[in-house]
Amino acid sequence: MTGAQEVAPRSPTLDVDALLDDREVRVVVCTGAGGVGKTTTAAALALRAAERGRAVVVLTIDPARRLAQSLGLTELDNDPRPVEGVEGTGSLAAMMLDMKRTFDEFVEANADTERAATILANPFYQSLSSSFAGTQEYMAMEKLGQLRRRAGAEWDLIVVDTPPSRSALDFLDAPRRLGSFLDGRFIRLLAAPAKAGGRAYLRVISAGFGVFTSVLSKLLGAQVLTDVQTFVGSVDTLFGGFRERAEETYAMLQAPDTRFVVVAAPERDALREASYFVERLEADAMPLAGLVLNRVATTDAPDLDAATALAAATRLEAVGRPPVTAALLRIHADRVATLHRQRRLADRFTSAHRAVEVAVVPALARDVVDLEDLRAVGRHLATRD
């Protein structure tokens, strides 16, 4: 197929196979705006790496239903399971993140049975672990950390998908935001009365704090405050702090064996997100492997331009020919116009980020639902022309 690579003609090509074959690379993180193909790309990279001989685990976050079925992700045990049907000497295991369960297991692993039970039953904890903004990102990082600690014996490559946030940066920032909130001064103040040392500190700022707690309990009811206090009291000293933990996992992303693959569709919003993300990686010294431009328009007849095709279609319709050829010409004109529009958008990205290597995957006629489809995406990812 021609045309796909043309959307980013001036960029260096991302050598996907070299990335996957590099034994020094042990973590590949796929990020990007919502809906661009992160999960698909992560699964396709993982399968390709496995079929090139590596022992791979892929952590998916929100796979489309049929893709999940083909990867055997219907068993929701929050632990990697071998994928059937992988060819060659490598292996592939796959799992889908269950954020609440990851949080629960994290608590159970870090507290004695009794304390864990108290935390798990706490209403504030339940809301935190199931519906707080940032919890999914925090737990994705946490799971990645766990997989990393188990790597070596079981896997030599971890491929991670990221949550479907609007902004790709959420994956980097949300865990720290949540960590700071949980370790923040208000939470500490609320918890303070439970501890002896807290009172002296409290007296100093008690005027403001009094208003604060009284407003809160009027609004939320005294029970909510009690729940938060109990929660903070029982997790205190347990995890070495939420913020610290978030900082640690963040630092893990800066490890020399980690690479980021930024996925974007050739659309304005998605490319803008990709730009922000690429700049952020640079700023934080996190290694970018390259950009995957997914769902790019292609044509096998690049020399027949849109205007000529449309004019010809009109001519045929005017002389009353059966409509098939005119329709094919219109379909072609549409594709060529789309391709040009996408190229203009991609150009804006590539001229701002000239050194970023790009791999291109065409828009396929059907969804990517099974191993055969993933192999096809993998081949497109690795095509260099």
Next chain:
Amino acid sequence: MPTERAADWPHVRLHVVTGKGGTGKTTVAAALALALATGGRRVLLLEVEGRQGLAQLFDVPPLPYEERRLAVAPGGGEVFGLAIDPEEALLEYLEMFYNLRRAGSALKRMGAIDFATTIAPGVRDVLLTGKAKEAVRRKRDGAHSYDAVVMDAPPTGRIARFLNVNTEVAGLARTGPIRSQADAVMEVIGSRLTAVHLVTLLEEMPVQETADGVRELRAAGLPVGGVVVNQVRAPLLSPAAQGRARKRQLDAETITHDLAKAGVLTGAGTLAGRPHIPAAEVVAALVEEGADHAERVALEQSQRDDIALLERPTYELPFLPEGVDLGALYDLAERLRTQDMA
């Protein structure tokens, strides 16, 4: 004067627009607001996720926490916009119920208000939906201030929880303003004054999410509105040619003949103006592209069938290749009107 016509949602005064992220919630909410305002009505468009998507779309400076006129609709209608800030809404509350404006501002500066709405996400949602309820109920000189309110709501995955504020605050204060606010909100949101519309694309994941969303809304007793199918591409092949195109059984000879007749191919069997490109290559490419197109259309048809199973009024909006600007919004609004969504 508003023109009376038979639209599909005659009793609805609060239109909540949800959908999978990126399918076009903000675009559809704005188009619907314009459609509802057409003919001289006043419509308020609410943003609740703090993204300033409305300001971008209508090409105006970021919206303050204050109702601003965004656009004028055909026939003298007006669309106002408001980006609801939960912190400001909470301050409004503290003032209204406890006369705590000054202490409230101090708490806000300390970050305490943000903290309060974070530890109890339910409170945040009650404040946001409460503002929508207030706008629906608000009166001026005995008449409603707004003929309709349209909310650009959180995505499908969160919508049932977001709207079902009663359950959300179940664990919170049993008395007091938040509790009574939740009850008042449910009187509007759980009634036929409200319709929750879902935006989707003709793709598997958004359609699946729409079906899940409809199920969750129904289970929560919330009023499901229509389904807006956005970014629809017209099928270019006739139904008869569609099946053959998909199987690559179109007649290459006829196509070659037609292309020559239209001047695309030369008598010498090459692409006109490109003597090095054989006609057969061009024909094969067109047939391949036709097959891809037919495949997509067939897939879209099966998604349409899944949407039909939901048994909700369904509206379609075309894919606009050049993107959505203000002019395009008026066009989309008119299409919603001709389909009787407004």
